[in-house]
Amino acid sequence: xxxxxxxxxxxxxxxxxxxxxxxxIRLTDRPGPLYQLLVxxxxxxxxxxxxxAVAAARELFGAGWRTPQAMEAAGWQDRVDALGRGHYRxxxxxxxxxxxxxxxxxxxxxxxxxxRLHREAGGEPGMLRRLLTEFPGIGPTGADIxxxxxxxxxxxxxxYADRRALAGARRLGLPAxxxxxxxxxxxxxxxxxxxxxxxxxxxxxxxGEVSRTAAAR
Numbered sequence: 280x281x282x283x284x285x286x287x288x289x290x291x292x293x294x295x296x297x298x299x300x301x302x303x304i305r306l307t308d309r310p311g312p313l314y315q316l317l318v319x320x321x322x323x324x325x326x327x328x329x330x331x332a333v334a335a336a337r338e339l340f341g342a343g344w345r346t347p348q349a350m351e352a353a354g355w356q357d358r359v360d361a362l363g364r365g366h367y368r369x370x371x372x373x374x375x376x377x378x379x380x381x382x383x384x385x386x387x388x389x390x391x392x393x394x395r396l397h398r399e400a401g402g403e404p405g406m407l408r409r410l411l412t413e414f415p416g417i418g419p420t421g422a423d424i425x426x427x428x429x430x431x432x433x434x435x436x437x438x439y440a441d442r443r444a445l446a447g448a449r450r451l452g453l454p455a456x457x458x459x460x461x462x463x464x465x466x467x468x469x470x471x472x473x474x475x476x477x478x479x480x481x482x483x484x485x486x487g488e489v490s491r492t493a494a495a496r
Contacts, residue, residue: 283453285493287463287472290451293492294475294484298329299428302336308432313393314347314385315340316428317414321377324421325370329481335365339378347382347391355379377416384414402435427477431470437461440473447476450486 299306304315318339322332338361344350350358358375367374389395400406404426411422423441430436438461440448445455453476454460464472478484 282493284463285496286451286453286489287460289493289496290475290479290484290489291464291468291471293489294478295471297428297431297471297474298323298333298424298477299431302333303340304336306428306432308394310392310394311345313429313432314350314391315345316425317381317385317393317411317417318350318378320411320421320425320428321381321414321416322367322374323424324416324418325374327367327369329477329483331366335362335367338362338365347385350378351382351386353379374416381414381416388413397433402433404436404439407436427473428470430473431467434466437466438469438473440476443480444473444476447479447486450479451476451489 297306299316299319302315302319304312304319306312306316315336319332319336322335323329325332339350339358342353342357342361344353344358355375358378359371362368362371362374385391385393396410397407400410407426408419408422411417411425412419417425426436426439427441427444430439438457440457440460448460449455453463460472461469475484479486479489
């Protein structure tokens, strides 16, 4: 257990930012940041590099489209252009449409406030996943991304580790289950650990370097 905790600590030291933080989202349990996380999860759901999706999210938010009202009001071509500036070009037109449709659904169904979705699901991860997949562009993978990041502000979802996070854990020789991983860090750090494990699974962080650094401590 001590060795595994060292590995987890080294990983957090090297890759301690969530994808939401990297996209410039100051995540809190408030309507604006939760909607921004939904946008990021939509962008991360396609077969495109995570860093491109993050860059595209920053372009959208930099244009001022941080709420469903603003996203819907933006012109379709403006959304396409913002995605292009983030080099999100393979899926830009389809994604621009999905963001507009998703913004309208968020307003109609949840009055622009995803805390209502959380309350309807009773904080139960399975129900949350089902409700999230009603948004265009959010399939099971997108719902997992959203919940993996949202657990930092929705404690009742913790510990949440999707298949990519668990794949990263296996590469590092860490427990390949959420409860086992939760025993390696404090509650407040688990969301950051899950995101860092995804970076290992995606090759953004070297499992070998993390393990060697931990062994040297």
